[in-house]
Amino acid sequence: MSATTANVFTSAVFPVEEMSVPGGTETILRGGRNLFPQLPAAFAGVRRIGVIGWGPQGRAQACNLRDSLAGTDITVAVGLRPGSSSLADARREGFREQDGTLGDWLTVAAESDLLILLIADAALAAQHEEIFAVLKPGATIGLSHGFLLGHLRATGGAFPEGHGVIAVCPKGMGDSVRRLYLQGAEINGAGINSSFAVHADPDGHGVDRALAWSVALGSPYTFRTTLESEYRSDIVGERAILLGAVHGIVESLFRHFRLAGDDAVLAYERSCENVTGPIARTISRDGLPAVRELLDAAGREAFDRSYSATYRPARDLVAEIYDEVADGTEIRSVILAEQRLTSRPMTEIGGSAMWAAADEVHARRGGRTLATDPLTAGVFVATMMAQVDELAERGHPWSEIVNESIIEAVDSLLPYMHARNVAFMVDNCSRTARLGTRRWGPRFQAAYEQIALPASGRPADTALTAAFAASPVHEALAAAAKLRPSVDISVA
Amino acid sequence: MSATTANVFTSAVFPVEEMSVPGGTETILRGGRNLFPQLPAAFAGVRRIGVIGWGPQGRAQACNLRDSLAGTDITVAVGLRPGSSSLADARREGFREQDGTLGDWLTVAAESDLLILLIADAALAAQHEEIFAVLKPGATIGLSHGFLLGHLRATGGAFPEGHGVIAVCPKGMGDSVRRLYLQGAEINGAGINSSFAVHADPDGHGVDRALAWSVALGSPYTFRTTLESEYRSDIVGERAILLGAVHGIVESLFRHFRLAGDDAVLAYERSCENVTGPIARTISRDGLPAVRELLDAAGREAFDRSYSATYRPARDLVAEIYDEVADGTEIRSVILAEQRLTSRPMTEIGGSAMWAAADEVHARRGGRTLATDPLTAGVFVATMMAQVDELAERGHPWSEIVNESIIEAVDSLLPYMHARNVAFMVDNCSRTARLGTRRWGPRFQAAYEQIALPASGRPADTALTAAFAASPVHEALAAAAKLRPSVDISVA
Numbered sequence: 007m008s009a010t011t012a013n014v015f016t017s018a019v020f021p022v023e024e025m026s027v028p029g030g031t032e033t034i035l036r037g038g039r040n041l042f043p044q045l046p047a048a049f050a051g052v053r054r055i056g057v058i059g060w061g062p063q064g065r066a067q068a069c070n071l072r073d074s075l076a077g078t079d080i081t082v083a084v085g086l087r088p089g090s091s092s093l094a095d096a097r098r099e100g101f102r103e104q105d106g107t108l109g110d111w112l113t114v115a116a117e118s119d120l121l122i123l124l125i126a127d128a129a130l131a132a133q134h135e136e137i138f139a140v141l142k143p144g145a146t147i148g149l150s151h152g153f154l155l156g157h158l159r160a161t162g163g164a165f166p167e168g169h170g171v172i173a174v175c176p177k178g179m180g181d182s183v184r185r186l187y188l189q190g191a192e193i194n195g196a197g198i199n200s201s202f203a204v205h206a207d208p209d210g211h212g213v214d215r216a217l218a219w220s221v222a223l224g225s226p227y228t229f230r231t232t233l234e235s236e237y238r239s240d241i242v243g244e245r246a247i248l249l250g251a252v253h254g255i256v257e258s259l260f261r262h263f264r265l266a267g268d269d270a271v272l273a274y275e276r277s278c279e280n281v282t283g284p285i286a287r288t289i290s291r292d293g294l295p296a297v298r299e300l301l302d303a304a305g306r307e308a309f310d311r312s313y314s315a316t317y318r319p320a321r322d323l324v325a326e327i328y329d330e331v332a333d334g335t336e337i338r339s340v341i342l343a344e345q346r347l348t349s350r351p352m353t354e355i356g357g358s359a360m361w362a363a364a365d366e367v368h369a370r371r372g373g374r375t376l377a378t379d380p381l382t383a384g385v386f387v388a389t390m391m392a393q394v395d396e397l398a399e400r401g402h403p404w405s406e407i408v409n410e411s412i413i414e415a416v417d418s419l420l421p422y423m424h425a426r427n428v429a430f431m432v433d434n435c436s437r438t439a440r441l442g443t444r445r446w447g448p449r450f451q452a453a454y455e456q457i458a459l460p461a462s463g464r465p466a467d468t469a470l471t472a473a474f475a476a477s478p479v480h481e482a483l484a485a486a487a488k489l490r491p492s493v494d495i496s497v498a
Numbered sequence: 499m500s501a502t503t504a505n506v507f508t509s510a511v512f513p514v515e516e517m518s519v520p521g522g523t524e525t526i527l528r529g530g531r532n533l534f535p536q537l538p539a540a541f542a543g544v545r546r547i548g549v550i551g552w553g554p555q556g557r558a559q560a561c562n563l564r565d566s567l568a569g570t571d572i573t574v575a576v577g578l579r580p581g582s583s584s585l586a587d588a589r590r591e592g593f594r595e596q597d598g599t600l601g602d603w604l605t606v607a608a609e610s611d612l613l614i615l616l617i618a619d620a621a622l623a624a625q626h627e628e629i630f631a632v633l634k635p636g637a638t639i640g641l642s643h644g645f646l647l648g649h650l651r652a653t654g655g656a657f658p659e660g661h662g663v664i665a666v667c668p669k670g671m672g673d674s675v676r677r678l679y680l681q682g683a684e685i686n687g688a689g690i691n692s693s694f695a696v697h698a699d700p701d702g703h704g705v706d707r708a709l710a711w712s713v714a715l716g717s718p719y720t721f722r723t724t725l726e727s728e729y730r731s732d733i734v735g736e737r738a739i740l741l742g743a744v745h746g747i748v749e750s751l752f753r754h755f756r757l758a759g760d761d762a763v764l765a766y767e768r769s770c771e772n773v774t775g776p777i778a779r780t781i782s783r784d785g786l787p788a789v790r791e792l793l794d795a796a797g798r799e800a801f802d803r804s805y806s807a808t809y810r811p812a813r814d815l816v817a818e819i820y821d822e823v824a825d826g827t828e829i830r831s832v833i834l835a836e837q838r839l840t841s842r843p844m845t846e847i848g849g850s851a852m853w854a855a856a857d858e859v860h861a862r863r864g865g866r867t868l869a870t871d872p873l874t875a876g877v878f879v880a881t882m883m884a885q886v887d888e889l890a891e892r893g894h895p896w897s898e899i900v901n902e903s904i905i906e907a908v909d910s911l912l913p914y915m916h917a918r919n920v921a922f923m924v925d926n927c928s929r930t931a932r933l934g935t936r937r938w939g940p941r942f943q944a945a946y947e948q949i950a951l952p953a954s955g956r957p958a959d960t961a962l963t964a965a966f967a968a969s970p971v972h973e974a975l976a977a978a979a980k981l982r983p984s985v986d987i988s989v990a
Contacts, residue, residue, distance in 0.1 A: 325838060325842060326838065329838065330834065338825060338827050346814075346818065353814060353948075359757070448943060449940050456850040457845060
């Protein structure tokens with residue numbers, strides 16, 4: 007399947023649409039609770055869905071699926087490993103051993119028609135063969151990102167013959183998948199956009215099952231990708247603008263402002279608070295160029311200089327990350343890091359000086375409107391554009407690019423970072439993401455400190471700023487924004 | 499060959515010695531110009547030595563070999579690729595097309611009895627098959643580190659049958675190999691200690707040929723290792739205490755002192771200047787504990803706190819680097835990075851604010867004695883000990899540990915960094931080292947900023963400081979120091 011046809015699909019059950027994107031269209035399915043009556047038909051023979059794992063994604067997806075399928079004859083069961091510390095929380099959320107909706111992972115795996123694997127990547131790498139061995143004949147394997155495909159390729163393994171393999175990949179953390187679903191209950195649903203992929207489809211129902219799964223999660227819209235395209239963009243994204251680069255941006259800018267004379271509170275406001283607050287909000291509501299347009303003339307000049315100084319070093323790093331992910335090197339590193347965790351616990355990242363200022367800044371929020379800092383805005387937007395352009399050059403579909411580079415950042419992750427802090431946020435993501443952020447965050451920090459910030463006083467590069475103004479991503483983001491639910495996530 | 503027997507050897511030509519190290523002895527050969535008359539016998543049938551490549555190592559080794567073999571019937575020829583920009587410099591150093599000591603690389607390769615491959619790692623990865631195809635029957639392949647073995651393992655390749663494969667690996671950069679050789683000409687030689695390895699030995703003369711090569715380079719002493727042990731310790735070392743960690747140390751400490759109120763000059767003196775000046779000199783002359791002993795009571799307490807806060811995060815990183823090198827992941831990353839260099843030039847690392855202070859600090863040197871900063875000393879020594887302990891745990895011989903972790907740092911690299919600066923230094927090493935420093939330097943910086951420095955005010959961990967005081971490395975370093983030449987490198 008080529009990059010241009012990968013995103014075309016039809017459905018026997020749901021009314022798909024064509025979304026205009028630069029250079030053509032992409033097929034999408036608009037979500038909504040009005041589609042829930044079609045779920046049993048679309049799940050095509052699936053009467054028991056097993057969710058293995060109770061991390062943030064497992065918890066959110068099991069609860070949303072169960073709620074969306076209430077009143078149908080499809081049951082959702084959660085499978086946990088023996089001695090799992092998640093048992094109590096799963097019971098609190100209403101899953102019960104007595105009615106067969108909570109049980110041992112291999113028992114649940116053996117009984118499911120659709121088995122959704124949401125255990126940690128390293129566990130999946132270590133234990134997928136054990137799970138594959140007990141699958142019900144004809145059962146469909148469900149994934150929420152392509153890590154396992156990368157691992158199988160790196161180790162010469164394969165998915166078992168005769169089973170469908172589909173993926174539905176929410177473009178946001180598990181907690182936001184659940185939280186938005188609940189917050190959107192009264193407005194025909196809300197949630198996190200998802201991509202889907204059909205990797206193996208022996209009975210021809212893969213697309214409809216994937217769409218049903220995505221609709222039941224509450225996805226505002228669902229687009230098609232491939233497992234390979236998904237895992238590349240997903241792993242690159244979390245190492246770059248979603249987590250790793252954000253951490254590097256705020257650590258480097260905080261020190262930059264402190265050394266320029268700001269006290270800790272002001273430096274925090276100009277760096278971390280600026281990114282998670284006004285910059286994220288502006289992009290979410292009005293797109294990337296609006297960040298610059300809201301500045302006065304001097305601010306725009308400062309933005310242009312900062313953007314020009316940052317774009318190339320950020321792009322170099324995103325290209326490096328992409329190469330390592332595509333080559334399998336990054337996944338091997340994650341597996342090595344997981345093995346070390348038995349003797350060397352994951353390091354803390356919230357200990358640096360800047361976090362001491364967070365509480366005071368949060369307390370000052372009240373009704374104040376924080377002005378956008380042009381230097382910070384230029385660094386952030388240039389890094390975001392570096393990821394957009396690198397994914398576009400590598401042939402990813404526009405829906406994947408804007409969701410993985412922009413929407414997931416400004417509508418899911420940054421609001422959480424704003425409510426808590428960046429360090430807290432990083433450590434509430436998957437272990438693969440946490441490890442990747444530790445690997446790449448410091449690289450971004452060093453690139454800003456050593457290359458971008460020292461050059462940020464030089465005249466702007468008009469070729470770069472013109473390319474930003476004319477980028478097709480603005481059109482793609484606007485098209486996706488039309489499908490945005492009418493509720494902003496609230497992180498109380 | 500086990501770790502305990504790997505370092506035992508005998509020679510039919512040279513008088514080897516047993517050096518006491520913790521837990522036993524290691525066989526070594528003490529160098530000296532008095533051994534030069536034995537070189538033709540030890541080279542055992544080698545009448546033509548080819549050196550392929552004219553980077554810092556190629557240049558230094560070709561010149562030293564040629565000078566040491568002057569008056570014998572062994573010739574040294576330099577082989578360069580067509581259009582090489584190094585041609586003029588090779589001619590300036592006395593190599594000539596007319597007398598057959600300078601020529602096309604494949605011609606030189608085809609005519610050599612010992613062919614020493616000193617082209618860049620990536621070139622070696624890409625072109626070793628072309629070279630192997632033209633080798634003279636029975637010719638010995640010479641390497642100066644084990645990168646090619648790592649690459650062959652990662653790609654399923656092999657050294658050609660019927661050829662000896664030996665390595666002599668100077669524990670210092672090429673320029674110091676040449677500079678010390680010249681500076682030691684009047685005192686029976688000086689130079690950089692080397693390890694050697696005999697990987698394939700079809701005619702049984704591998705050990706003597708390797709020893710002859712090492713003696714001719716001017717190595718004060720030569721110890722035995724394996725290609726695998728060498729490349730692991732070498733690549734880990736340059737990513738950690740030799741280059742990467744030093745860069746991370748000075749970048750993080752400079753900012754730390756600036757934020758604590760020092761002006762740029764004082765912050766530079768307390769960080770970069772301190773490491774490359776008094777700390778390196780003290781370790782070189784009197785060993786690691788002397789750094790602490792020279793401090794007053796308050797300084798010792800500050801050192802202990804800094805050491806305690808730094809050791810574990812530094813050790814975690816060295817362990818991570820070791821895993822990546824042993825797994826082949828690091829070498830794959832280097833090859834990917836080399837491929838990107840065609841479209842994305844290597845980034846600058848000398849642009850950060852601290853380097854602006856270097857000139858003024860250098861100008862102030864005069865007769866002043868700079869006091870050791872206890873915080874900086876604790877961070878540096880703890881990181882050095884982290885590498886020592888990790889290499890010891892992974893079974894490396896003591897000579898390799900002390901040369902790769904301490905002697906190469908304080909007697910070769912840090913004096914260069916002192917004369918120039920750290921950023922300049924990094925970029926005059928091999929591309930593999932330059933790329934590795936860019937990958938790992940920021941990781942060390944982040945570990946110091948986020949973990950070590952915030953904890954450096956807490957009470958010392960007496961278990962860690964006692965382990966430092968009692969470490970067997972001090973005995974191993976003292977044994978190696980007895981073989982140190984009586985000349986310090988002078989970097990004019």
